[in-house]
Amino acid sequence: MHDTDDADHAAHLVKRTALAEGIAAKPTRPVLHGDNGSTLKATTVLAMLHWLQDKRSCPFATMLRVHLMQNWFALSDPAVEEALYEIASLRNFAVLDLREAIPDETTILNFRHLLEEYDLAEDTLKQVNAHLTRKGLLLERGSIVDATIIAAPSSTKTPRASAIRRCIRRRRATSGTSA
Numbered sequence: 540m541h542d543t544d545d546a547d548h549a550a551h552l553v554k555r556t557a558l559a560e561g562i563a564a565k566p567t568r569p570v571l572h573g574d575n576g577s578t579l580k581a582t583t584v585l586a587m588l589h590w591l592q593d594k595r596s597c598p599f600a601t602m603l604r605v606h607l608m609q610n611w612f613a614l615s616d617p618a619v620e621e622a623l624y625e626i627a628s629l630r631n632f633a634v635l636d637l638r639e640a641i642p643d644e645t646t647i648l649n650f651r652h653l654l655e656e657y658d659l660a661e662d663t664l665k666q667v668n669a670h671l672t673r674k675g676l677l678l679e680r681g682s683i684v685d686a687t688i689i690a691a692p693s694s695t696k697t698p699r700a701s702a703i704r705r706c707i708r709r710r711r712a713t714s715g716t717s718a
Contacts, residue, residue, distance in 0.1 A: 604633040616644040
């Protein structure tokens with residue numbers, strides 16, 4: 540018995556039951572039902588997916604964050620992989636480090652297909668967006684713009700050219716002509 544409804548509690552219960560019943564060794568995934576007999580979704584299924592996930596791949600929370608960013612910024616699987624290598628803020632959000640493996644486009648695709656298989660992709664995105672809205676954060680679909688700072692040559696404007704431009708501006712101002 541727990542005081543709160545928590546995905547970690549659900550994951551622990553599912554794992555313990557699956558091990559006790561030998562479900563983990565079966566080729567097909569079990570269907571979870573609530574105490575009223577209806578099929579469960581959301582938190583319990585996400586916890587089950589977390590437990591059943593291939594242990595060689597990235598952590599579930601990381602993959603979920605990558606999936607959310609992919610939706611928020613309308614990125615393809617290869618584009619989100621590339622963005623994770625190039626943009627530090629995206630890596631930070633996904634809790635990734637360049638010293639460790641970054642999920643490749645196939646891993647990202649497989650995770651998305653896993654969410655879609657259990658009809659969780661859209662619901663999860665809606666729940667996260669609703670949570671952010673409740674917290675007073677506005678989230679709209681956007682795009683990533685590269686704002687790389689590059690070295691540029693110094694100004695070609697010489698002091699003499701600047702003086703000539705000032706003189707021309709003064710002359711136009713006094714004569715009433717505009718450029």
